[in-house]
Amino acid sequence: MAESEQVGGIPANEQIADVIVNHQHDINLSDFAVKRVLSVNPQRKTIFLEGCFKDKEGKAVLLLEKQAFEEKSVAHITANAELSKLFVNDCYGSYECFPEAKLNGIKTTLIFPATDKHIKKFESQPIHIIEETKDYYKNITLPHLTQDQFNLQWVYNILDGSAEVDRVVLEDKDPNTGFVLLPDLKWDGKQTDSLYLLAIVRPHGILSLRDLHNEHLPLLINIRDKCLAAILERYGVPKSQLRVFLHYQPSFYHLHIHFTYLQFEAPGIHAEKSHLLSTVINNIQLKPDYYQEATLAFAVRESDNLFTSYENKGIVKRCPPKEENETQNSN
Ligand code: M7G
Numbered sequence: 001m002a003e004s005e006q007v008g009g010i011p012a013n014e015q016i017a018d019v020i021v022n023h024q025h026d027i028n029l030s031d032f033a034v035k036r037v038l039s040v041n042p043q044r045k046t047i048f049l050e051g052c053f054k055d056k057e058g059k060a061v062l063l064l065e066k067q068a069f070e071e072k073s074v075a076h077i078t079a080n081a082e083l084s085k086l087f088v089n090d091c092y093g094s095y096e097c098f099p100e101a102k103l104n105g106i107k108t109t110l111i112f113p114a115t116d117k118h119i120k121k122f123e124s125q126p127i128h129i130i131e132e133t134k135d136y137y138k139n140i141t142l143p144h145l146t147q148d149q150f151n152l153q154w155v156y157n158i159l160d161g162s163a164e165v166d167r168v169v170l171e172d173k174d175p176n177t178g179f180v181l182l183p184d185l186k187w188d189g190k191q192t193d194s195l196y197l198l199a200i201v202r203p204h205g206i207l208s209l210r211d212l213h214n215e216h217l218p219l220l221i222n223i224r225d226k227c228l229a230a231i232l233e234r235y236g237v238p239k240s241q242l243r244v245f246l247h248y249q250p251s252f253y254h255l256h257i258h259f260t261y262l263q264f265e266a267p268g269i270h271a272e273k274s275h276l277l278s279t280v281i282n283n284i285q286l287k288p289d290y291y292q293e294a295t296l297a298f299a300v301r302e303s304d305n306l307f308t309s310y311e312n313k314g315i316v317k318r319c320p321p322k323e324e325n326e327t328q329n330s331n
Contacts, residue, residue: 027053027110032062039124044267048122050114058113061122065107068193073104109185117150117305121251125301126319129272130310133295137210144309145207145253155200155254158182169197170230177222178202181230184258186267192235195242195261199223206255209248209275210296214288220281223257231259245274249298249306272299 031054038048038061045066052060069077080100087094111118132141157163158180167189172178179199183189187196201219206212212220228239241262250256257277260266268274283290300307302318310316 027112029062029108031055032060035059038119038122050119053112056112059115059119060110060112061114061118063109063111063122065109067104067107067188068191070104070191107186107188117148120301120303123301123303125303127299127301128307128316129297129299130316131295131297134293136310136315137296140309140313140315141210141249141306144306148305149253150251152252152254155252155256158200159202169234170226172222172226173202174222175202177219179219179223179227181227181259192237192261194264194266195231195235195237195259196264196266197227197231197259199227199257199259201255201257204254207253208250208255209246209280210291211255212280212284212291214284217281217284220257220277220284224277224281227257227259237261243269243274244277245269246277246280247273248275248296249273249300270299272297 032051033054034049034051036050038050040047047064049062049064050059051062052058077097077099082098082100083095084098085093085095130136154163158168164182167182168180169183170181172180179201181197181199184196184198187194201223203219206216224244228242228244231237231242232239243258243260243262243266245258245260246255247258247268258266258268258274260269280291283294287293300310307316307318311318
């Protein structure tokens with residue numbers, strides 16, 4: 001079912017209103033009951049949980065991420081810390097440190113009510129690469145998108161100024177070449193070491209990279225030039241230290257461009273998912289319909305219905321269940 005349609009018989013707009021009401025007034029994390037761990041990433045120091053709230057209908061997804069140290073507050077750690085010794089060997093000591101001072105909190109994202117598609121997005125899963133030809137796009141990916149995609153209400157709220165208004169860094173109201181630039185949900189908007197901004201285009205109906213052609217060049221160039229200038233002015237980060245890219249496939253099919261600090265290994269920057277804006281512009285300048293003609297590779301999780309659409313056509317095969325794998329390996 002398309003998430004942009006209805007869930008539980010409630011029109012999408014009303015569901016969103018309900019989410020906002022819940023988020024603003026009602027949410028207390030101590031009422032959150034963990035149902036299962038969706039995934040853990042020790043390197044990123046994240047844990048993603050599925051759960052629910054006491055006395056509330058609906059599933060919830062809770063994303064917890066330990067934050068980077070802030071240089072300015074590091075003195076608080078040493079000032080009143082209790083050290084618990086793990087081991088000492090010669091001049092090398094290993095300890096766990098329990099600082100008394102209140103340090104930076106845990107970055108917490110809550111999706112409530114969460115759909116099954118949200119839960120699948122954060123679940124640890126085998127991933128596959130699909131080489132999407134223009135015919136696969138037309139016959140498999142596009143029909144899938146019209147059936148099953150995330151609700152875009154949060155995008156429309158930003159564009160019409162009804163959400164995250166105080167976070168907007170730059171706005172261009174031109175209906176064809178305009179955009180809104182603001183911090184991504186994943187960024188606290190403060191530490192430039194993890195800078196992550198999004199430029200969301202004003203025109204509706206450009207689903208993704210696949211739709212881009214020469215008529216969109218003024219839009220892409222306008223975003224590139226104005227956003228790079230705004231980021232330099234606001235955060236002091238020059239364009240040579242920014243990674244400016246689009247995702248393919250994105251999670252949300254309303255065109256948007258990611259701006260991250262180059263030295264920050266943001267999620268989704270790998271070769272199978274990200275396309276530098278400079279390359280995209282250049283490809284279209286060389287061949288106006290490049291993205292309609294090209295074979296584009298993308299990564300997809302087995303739990304994603306898009307994977308199933310490709311699997312049903314015999315283009316990709318699911319991994320055997322773990323036990324089978326282990327048996328095969330031990331043979
Ligand atoms: P994407 O390329 O569609 O997919 O990026 P990805 O999630 O696989 O990267 C969408 C981007 O929008 C992501 O970087 C999200 O963190 C960000 N994002 C998602 N939501 C629901 C919001 C939101 O409500 N506000 C803001 N500011 N960013 C969001």
